[in-house]
Amino acid sequence: MNRRHFILTGLASFLGAATLTRPALSTPGQTEVFKSPTCGCCSAWVDHMARAGFDTVARDVDQETLWSMKARAGITPELSSCHTAxxxxxFVEGHVPSGDVQRLLAERPDALGLTVPGMPIGSPGMEMGNQRDAYDTLLVLRDGSTEVFESHA
Structure with a gap:
């Protein structure tokens, strides 16, 4: 089986899954990021994760595919951002700091993932000089509810 066939088969399998149990394409320890090909802040977040030591692979997808992946993973529009990993x-949705992801993986809570809804200024990939918005990283529990995982000032 060639690589292209494997990737397309894996993506089709992922998109057809009823629920997210684990990423279809990523290998253990690998961060697979799905994003728009034209989004600069998404690419900056991928760079942030790579600098923090994550084995990060970015995949450009169209918006329809991206929104479908978010929905299947349990990411509602209120919890969404521009990219999904x-x-x-x-799942890691949006501009979540690498330290929060490291903590998630160390603690292994019974949850779906983390999200930083929207695109807060000053979050990883959304740097704008000295400007900073306060924001929370939310832990998304299996029932869809959330709790604050970490606050960032």
Whole structure:
């Protein structure tokens, strides 16, 4: 089986899954990021994760595919941002700091993943000089509810 066939088969399998149990394409420890090909802040977040030591692979997809992936993973529009990543059975939605992802993987809570809804200024990939918005990283529990995982000032 060639690589292209494997990737397309894996993506089709992922999109057809009823629920997210683990990323279809990523290998253990790999961060697979799905994003728009034209989004600069998404690419900056991928760079942030790579600098923090994550084995990060970016995949450009169209918006319809991206929104379908978000919905299947349990990411509602209120919890969404511009890119979606998967690592070790969790989703990471939006501009989540690498330290929060490291903590998630160390603690392994019974949850779907982390999200930083929207695109807060000053979050990883959304740097704008000294400007900073306060924001929370939310832990998305299996029932769809959320709790504050970490606050960032």
């Amino acid at each position: 998967f690592i070790d059975g969790y």
